Amino acid sequence: MSCTNTNEMIKKANASIMYTTNRPDIVFEKGKGSYLWDLNGDKYLDMIQGWAVCCLGHCAPVMQKALREQSELLINPSPSYYNVPAIELAELLTSISCMDKVFFINSGAEANEGAIKLARKYGSKYKNGAYEIITAKNSFHGRTLATMSASGKEKWKDIYAPKVDGFIWAEYNNIDDIRKNISDKTCAIMLELVQGEGGVIESEKDYVKEIRRICDENDILLIIDEVQTGIGRLGTMFGYELYDIEPDIMTLAKGIGGGVPLSAVLAKDRVCCFEAGDQGGTYSMTPIATAVGLSVVKEIIDKDILSNVNEVGSYFRAELDKLVDSYKIVCGTRGKGLLLALAFEGADCSAIQAECLKNKLIINSPNKNTLRFMPALNITKEEVDECIAILRSVLDKFN
Numbered sequence: 401m402s403c404t405n406t407n408e409m410i411k412k413a414n415a416s417i418m419y420t421t422n423r424p425d426i427v428f429e430k431g432k433g434s435y436l437w438d439l440n441g442d443k444y445l446d447m448i449q450g451w452a453v454c455c456l457g458h459c460a461p462v463m464q465k466a467l468r469e470q471s472e473l474l475i476n477p478s479p480s481y482y483n484v485p486a487i488e489l490a491e492l493l494t495s496i497s498c499m500d501k502v503f504f505i506n507s508g509a510e511a512n513e514g515a516i517k518l519a520r521k522y523g524s525k526y527k528n529g530a531y532e533i534i535t536a537k538n539s540f541h542g543r544t545l546a547t548m549s550a551s552g553k554e555k556w557k558d559i560y561a562p563k564v565d566g567f568i569w570a571e572y573n574n575i576d577d578i579r580k581n582i583s584d585k586t587c588a589i590m591l592e593l594v595q596g597e598g599g600v601i602e603s604e605k606d607y608v609k610e611i612r613r614i615c616d617e618n619d620i621l622l623i624i625d626e627v628q629t630g631i632g633r634l635g636t637m638f639g640y641e642l643y644d645i646e647p648d649i650m651t652l653a654k655g656i657g658g659g660v661p662l663s664a665v666l667a668k669d670r671v672c673c674f675e676a677g678d679q680g681g682t683y684s685m686t687p688i689a690t691a692v693g694l695s696v697v698k699e700i701i702d703k704d705i706l707s708n709v710n711e712v713g714s715y716f717r718a719e720l721d722k723l724v725d726s727y728k729i730v731c732g733t734r735g736k737g738l739l740l741a742l743a744f745e746g747a748d749c750s751a752i753q754a755e756c757l758k759n760k761l762i763i764n765s766p767n768k769n770t771l772r773f774m775p776a777l778n779i780t781k782e783e784v785d786e787c788i789a790i791l792r793s794v795l796d797k798f799n
């Protein structure tokens with residue numbers, strides 16, 4: 401029942417896919433590296449890569465190989481039994497991070513749910529039932545009920561009431577607001593080192609180091625949400641390496657699966673206090689997903705992809721800086737590695753994003769004043785040049 405006509409497909413989509421967001425009338429059919437092709441055969445330069453997910457580009461050969469080989473061996477023996485790729489990936493992740501143990505699941509939100517549960521369990525076991533978690537205003541931690549409650553998004557304040565109790569939003573990069581909100585009920589502080597969905601806002605190093613100190617002093621757990629910043633996005637394997645701190649709990653998703661659903665909660669041994677049955681999930685540590693994760697992380701290490709992130713990231717940032725000089729509406733650049741943003745004043749970035757799409761460039765506008773770039777970590781300078789050329793041709797129309 402194949403149908404390659406875009407209009408017919410869109411008609412079918414409108415009739416059968418539940419409405420949750422506005423999508424353009426494009427149906428993607430295939431991808432390779434930094435490019436996507438739609439049903440009409442049109443080619444797009446993709447600077448969002450499945451939402452910072454396809455870190456090796458679309459359909460990376462190492463991932464295809466891992467999927468092929470693992471699918472012939474074992475897809476899912478149930479989470480009640482060990483399997484080889486899950487053990488190997490857990491061993492690799494603990495050997496390259498400051499963490500001791502790993503729990504695998506599917507999405508960033510689920511990993512953060514796991515981190516929240518672990519912190520609450522720690523609070524109930526060792527801190528007199530402390531359960532409150534301080535998060536940051538403008539933060540994003542996912543779309544389950546608890547992670548929506550944790551996320552400091554003003555827009556979500558009243559949605560799906562009642563909220564999950566126990567989350568306090570503190571001003572980002574304001575250490576006094578953290579101090580003010582700490583009480584004997586606090587079990588954890590949960591933080592993104594760069595607020596990605598919030599518009600690529602970096603946390604200050606002194607702020608993060610002081611949070612670490614406060615956590616140590618008060619036996620409060622520091623949860624770092626590295627769903628977007630982890631697995632090389634900022635130019636180090638994990639974002640915390642740039643801040644000279646070690647979290648007690650870290651969550652990973654997005655890049656770790658290279659496009660396949662996989663996420664992880666990592667924790668220090670002293671924090672791992674789950675008892676049998678406290679945490680789980682049918683799709684926890686499936687060999688099909690963890691085999692892919694293993695291939696992705698190994699490829700990043702073996703091919704020294706982090707050097708590319710740093711080199712091409714600096715080049716990209718410098719090219720974006722030139723746009724600040726060229727266009728009145730462009731007022732700055734932000735970000736680290738290959739999580740970059742262009743800041744605007746007096747523009748509507750969703751209109752700029754839409755115009756880029758017409759010109760076959762896929763970028764993201766997390767808010768009215770920001771364009772965000774989260775390309776494949778192996779993107780080339782030539783592909784950056786292509787992106788900048790399209791952006792310039794679009795910005796010429798908006799300035």
Ligand SMILES: Cc1ncc(COP(=O)(O)O)c(C=O)c1O
Nearest residue numbers: 507508509540541542596627628
């Ligand atoms: C920092 C952060 N945490 C959590 C999430 C949620 O991840 P997922 O959409 O895989 O549930 C995201 C997604 O963008 C994110 O950026």
